[in-house]
Amino acid sequence: MKKTALLFVISSIAISLAAHLFFLFEWAHGRYMTGNGDGLAQMVVFKSFLFDQYKQGNFFYSYAFGLGGGIYSQLGYYFTTSFVFLASFAAVLLLQFFHLAGNADPLFWANAAVFISAVKLGLIILTASYAFLYMVKNRASAFTGAVLYGTSVIYFRHTVFWEFFSDSMLWLPLLVAGAEKIIREKRPGLFIIACSLTLFNNFYFAYINLIFIAIYVVFRWFIHLDDREASKWEQFRMFFASGLISFGISAVSFVPAVYGFLNNLRPPYDQPVPLYDFTDDILFSSRIILLPAAFVLFLFVFSFYQNKTFRLFAGISLLLGLLHFSPLAASAFNGFSAPQNRFEYLLAFTIGGAAAAGLSGIKSIRRKEIAWSCLFTVLVYIAVIFREDLDLSLLRNWSSLVLLFLTMGAFIAAGLRYRKSLLVLHGCLLASAVFVANTYEKYVLSESSEIKSVSKSYLTSNDYDGEEQRELLENIKKDDGGDPYTRIDWMNGVRNNTPMIQKFNGFSAYSSILNKNLLLFYWTDLEVDMGRESVSRYATMGGRANLYSLLYGKYYMREKENASDVPYGFEKTDESKHYIVFKNNYTLPFIRTANTVYSEKDLDNAPVLAKEHAMLKGIVLENPGEKAKPPTSSDLMGQTKLKMKGASYENGVLNVTSESGGIDLIPPDNVPKEGDYYVTLYLKSLAKDQFFNLKVNDYVTSRKSNKSIYKTGVYNLTIRVPKAEKVSIRLPKGKYKLDNLKLYQEDYQTLKQASAKKAPDARMNWKQNKLLIQYQNNNGGRYMVLPVPFEKGWEVTVNGKKQTVQKANYAFIGFSIDKGKNDIQLAYYPPYFKETLAVTVIGLAAGIWYSRRRKKLGS
Structure with missing residues (x-):
């Protein structure tokens, strides 16, 4: 038994390494086994981030995760409780202890990806071998079936992306x-x-x-x-x-x-989901699952169905194969959301089981069955070739045919019981699995999906994490005196997790699971435009100075060519060849107290500018006792002239007839020149499938197609632009539903008054999941509010008495405080x-x- 176990371990590792040969070669040339989309935007970033958090003994909460969040629950979908990651964490920690590994940054995890994958695939083959051996009682058959499962293309697709x-x-x-x-x-x-x-x-x-x-x-x-x-x-x-x-x-x-x-x-998926879609070619070109030729051959060996184990795995395989062609099934496996083909590894497993069962009984098949099996298999392949009109000059197509005939030859020899022919068949299947894996890695993943662009030079460039950017960020930290809570609005392109990559407190995050309160804050409560419509993300404050000040946003960093639209009150403090940094002159204290209380309900239909003023003047709560009359903001549309430019507007429909047209708003002359305009509108494209950009003066924001699974379903927008003689709304050619057009002006007097107030005399210490505050409440403030997102799991005691943590200012933490001395302890634990x-x-x-x-x- 020990020798058998050792043989399985060695064989599993050997096959795994062979299946990774392409990516091992790429690693030797400075290219990595990780996707240039979510791989670089999330996978290596979250591993680097969690490694740092766990190393510090911080398992539950991080102020540096977006605007702050519970990492245990919000990253539970990713790595927080992944045993593979936890084992990797322990291994890297051990290597660091012996000075065999350096800083575990995203570049490190990109480097390590191929080795982690090789170990994981070896374990997958090993566990599958154990399961199949229990059922077929034949070591070689069990191992070969396990290899077909482990090296299936969906393993590499999933692992890379x-x-x-x-x-x-x-x-x-x-x-x-x-x-x-x-x-x-x-x-x-x-x-x-x-x-x-x-x-x-x-x-x-x-x-x-x-x-x-x-x-x-x-x-x-x-x-x-x-x-x-x-x-x-x-x-x-x-x-x-x-x-x-x-x-x-x-x-x-x-x-x-x-x-x-x-x-x-996450908005509900509102597109029709068809029952079946047979467009995917699972014999030659599928990116999700490719049927091994041996499996197709075995399906037509009808005596195999007398073997109950084969019948079991073949039957489930046929069911899962049909479900692969059903978007409705893909939706069901995705929690009845948008169809996603993520379950096909189940089919790879049952194919492996069917292959193992077939191989264990191949000695008993008759010659006639061999002939019929080969004939039916060839007919199936020919039918697919003609149906798909395949180009047989392509490597992936003709190599599939070569593998078919090699497998068929070995199958015939094994069925005819030639000496050592069964061993040759096993060898053919193992070699084919390794060949398909490496071919898929090269042509589908590396070249077609641009994985070859993920290299050391890219990960250390300004496109991802450049030295020039890091130097400016270090300068900011020095200029700020090392304040650990300062937030910087900087994002490298569309990489929302830039703050986690470059290790600063930012205004952006990209994760499939985020705090619902924050998303509502962005989408509906304050209508903060992010410059890019997308679910699972938030970013920036839409250039709105009030929000930056409220959320402790001290700095604003941009590429020089994109630095024309700077938030009000920010002035230049630093620059480099490609970047420029601005500092907020009106930052409010991290700890704020309030006497004036406003009700969310009273502000439901108020302009977002009135909501900002309410947060600056006091605190906004869901269910306050005593409450003040909310601030108001006047709509200037009644005094504003409208001019059409390459468009017509009738019955709420804007028809843009030129390549770029829309409406010009000419505000009245009596508006103060200093400050910003807030343009509020309802905007929805009437095209079935049109991605488009909305431009308001120099500000540009993108909107998803109505068919996109990543659209927010939010059409009420607020765009902040600096005051100018006119506000130009521009859209590409097409028809749009445009309604509720309003214009507000902000002179920032409320912000200036709020920032002029003396900061509370408070001391604060934040360690891991606990925040300690000592505050002398001499001004009689009723509430304390912090720029820390509200979520279930926060507990607070004030002077030893437990208080209720309230959702304040739509998405943040607020709680009652006592007069005089306040010893406050906030602690976060994952929900329940x-x-x-x-x-x-x-x-x-x-x-x-x-x-x-x-x-x-x-x-």
Whole structure:
């Protein structure tokens, strides 16, 4: 057994390294195995960020995550509880201890990606080999089937673009093996372990894996593989109890992560989802799943279906194959949201299982079956070639045919029982899997998806993380006296996670799960335009000086060619060859107190400018007791002249007939010249599929197509522009719904008055998830408000008494304070963390007890 285990380990590592040969060669030439989209924007960034946080002992909250947020729940979709990442963290920490690794920045993680992937793939092949060996009792067949699973193209697609996606492939074989242990041996221990691991690791892929296990168990109820299997009722009881215990064990991770997901804001997908779409070619060119030629051959060996294990895996494969062509199924596996083909690794697993079962029984097939199998397979390939009108001069197409005929030759030889022909077939399948993996890496990932552009030179350039930018950021920190809470508005291009890359407190974040309150703050409450419509992101303050001051935004950094539209009150303090830095003259204190209280409800229909003034003058709460009359702002449209430019406007529809046309607003002459205009409008393209830019004077913002799955569904916009003789609204040729056009002017007198007030006499210390404030409340302020986002998990005590943390100023923290001395402690824990930690401990105890009990009953 030890020799067998060692052989499997060595073979798994060898195949994994062979399957990564292309990316290992790329690594040797300074190019990396990570995507130039989310790979560089999220994967390496979050790993670098979390490594730093965990190394500091900070596991729950970070002020540097966007505008501040709970990293345990909001990044739970990514790496916070990923066992692969946690193992990587431990390994890198050990290397750093022995001075064998330097700073674990994004460049480091990009460098390490291919090695982490090689280890992970080796483990996937190993776990799949264990599961298949349990079922087919043939080592070579089990290993070959595991290789077909592990090296499937979806593994490399997932790993390159969204690295944590492929972690789920590690737990799936263990879940199946655990299910088989329950069905055959009435022993739930492995299933509890595997189910707990997948639930703890990632709630999203746990959802997909558990759907698969439910399908698998239903198939098993109809296809019995062992005469001593437990009855359906007994199986149901064990699966139910084991699942319940697993949810308990994983509760400390699963519940906060799911809460974060539910507290996210994602518009419902409103496009029609078709039942089927057969356009993907899974024999030659699919980017998601490619059927191995051996699997197609085996499907037409009808005697194989007498083998119940083959029948099981082939049947599930056919079902999953049909579901691959169904956008509706893709939507269901994505939580009934936009269709996403992320579940096909399940199909890769069942294909591997079918191959393992077929290989174990190939010696029993008849010659006639070999002929029919080859004939039907060739006909299928010919039909696809003609249907798709394939260009057979392309490498990926003719190489698929070469692999087909090589596999077919080895299959015929094995079926005819030539000496060592079965060994040749195994070798052919392993070599084919490695060849397909490397070919896919080169032509589909590296060249077609531009992964080859991800290099050391790019990651150290000004396009990503340049020395020139870092020097200016260091200058800012020196100029600011080392204030650890200062926020800087700087984002490198459209990389919203630039602050995490360059290690400063910023105004932007890009994550699939974000604080719902912040997104509402941007989208609807304050209508802050980000310069780019997109879900899962927020950025900047739309150039609105009031908001920068309220959120402790002291600095504004831009490329020189994009530095014309600087927020009011910011003046130049530094510059380099390509960049320029401005400093806010009206920054408000981090800790602010308020006596005047306004109601959110009273401000519901007020202009966003009135809401800004309310936050500057006092505090805005959801359910205040006593409340003041809210500020007002006058709409200037009644005094404003409208002129059409290359467009007509009738019944709320703007028809732009020139390449760039729209409306000019000519404000009245009696408006103060200093300050800004706020232009408010409802804008929606009437085209079915049109991405477009809205330009208001020099300000440009992009809007998604109506068909985009990343559109926000928000059409009420507020654009801030510096005061000028006219406000020009420009759009590309087309028709638009344009309504509720309003114009407000801001002279910033309210901001100047707020910034002129004396800062509260307070001392603050923030360490990890706890914020301590000492404040002498001599002015009789009723509330304290902080530029820290409100979310479930914050607790506050004032002078030893627990207070309620309130949502203040639409998305931030506020709470009552006492007169005189205030000793304040704010602490953040993930939602329901303490309760779920207790459930996890109970679940572990229950799991140990139940597994031992079933083991005794079974023996």
